[in-house]
Amino acid sequence: MIEIQNVSKSYGKKQPLNRVSLTIPEGEVFGLLGPNGAGKSTLLSILATISVQDQGTAQIGGLDSKKQKKQVRRKxxxxxxxxxxxEQNTVKENMTIFGRLSKSKATKDELKKLCSDVKLEDQWNEKVSSLSGGMKRxxxxxxxxxxxxxxxxMDEPTVGIDLQSKLEINQLVKRLAQDGKTIVYTTHDLNEIVTLFDRIGVLKNGAFSFVGTASEAEERYSSDKGSDWVYAMLQ
Ligand SMILES: Nc1ncnc2c1ncn2[C@@H]1O[C@H](COP(=O)(O)OP(=O)(O)O)[C@@H](O)[C@H]1O
Ligand SMILES: [Mg+2]
Structure with missing residues (x-):
């Protein structure tokens, strides 16, 4: 579903991405990990057609992120x-505005249903500025x-929010994956790293130092002394 080949991106002297390649199959929940400044957001913004890579290609559902931006954005x-x-508008108004921006024909009931899927049905008429951080997310x-x-x-969707919202977002991600959606998700959360993803990838010094399942990572990075494999993997 996503095919990244030799993608590089520099900002001045910094090169967060140096010939990065990655394939993500349809329906996978992929955890994109790495220290701050590793290039996670840069990679997601390239897939989202918001940034453009200096070199390499990114294909999304068979479409080219550079040449077919509009079609990619629909996907x-x-x-x-x-x-x-x-912030000054209600939840309902925000959903209506986003609906128009994405040229969706979603009805009011469909917009409301999406809000109830993330447990926001009671906030439908509330102003965004009055919502908690988790509700805004x-x-x-x-x-x-x-x-x-x-x-x-999803770029760090559960950072700095309450535990209940975080678990609701995790549940939503699992439901969406069951519906066949492909999800790329960045996080620093230990529990998510271990339990949420089909595969994880660690971006470091411009490239992936590891791509595989959490159990493969555990096997690779656990030492005989029983050291923390997540810590070792992120080093
Ligand atoms: N628009 C930009 N202009 C200049 N430097 C940027 C820009 N966006 C990101 N960077 C730099 O690129 C590197 C990777 O950033 P980012 O992709 O945000 O990392 P991450 O999301 O993994 O924390 C960082 O060093 C950051 O400062
Ligand atoms: Mg980031």
Whole structure:
């Protein structure tokens, strides 16, 4: 579903991505890991057609991220690292605006259903500025799903929010995967690293130092002394 080949991206002297390659099959939940500044957001923004790579290709559902931006955008939902909402408007108004922006024909009931899928049904008429951080995150996710994308790109969707919202987002991701959606998700959360993903990939010094399942990672990085494999993997 996603085919990244030799993608490089530099900002001045910094090169967060240096010939990165990765294939993600349809229906996979892929955990994108790595230290701050490793290039996780850069890679997601290239897949979301917001940034353009200097070299290499990224294919999304067989479409080229550089040459077929519009078609790619119809296939992907993007949840950016920083919440982007209209604070002075209600949940309902935000969903309506996002619906128009994505040229979706979703009805009011369908928009409401998306909000109830993320447990925001009671906030439908509330102003966004009055919502908690977790609720705002969930609204941003509901907004990214309006045009029913095949692929969901989620950049640190559970950082700094309450545990209940976090678990609701985790449950939603599992349901979406069951529906056949492909999900790329960045996180620093230990529990998510171990339990949420079909495969994880660690970006480090411009490239993937590991790609595989959590149990493969555990096998590779556990020492006889029983050291913490997640810590060893991220080193
Ligand atoms: N628009 C930009 N202009 C200049 N440097 C950037 C820009 N976006 C990201 N960077 C730099 O690229 C590197 C990777 O950033 P980013 O992709 O945000 O990492 P991550 O999401 O893994 O924390 C960092 O060193 C960051 O400072
Ligand atoms: Mg980031």
């Amino acid at each position: 992907i939902g993007y949840v950016p690292q920083d919440v982007a909402l209209w 969930k609204l941003n996710i509901a907004a990214a799903l309006i045009h029913d994308p095949d692929i969901l790109l």
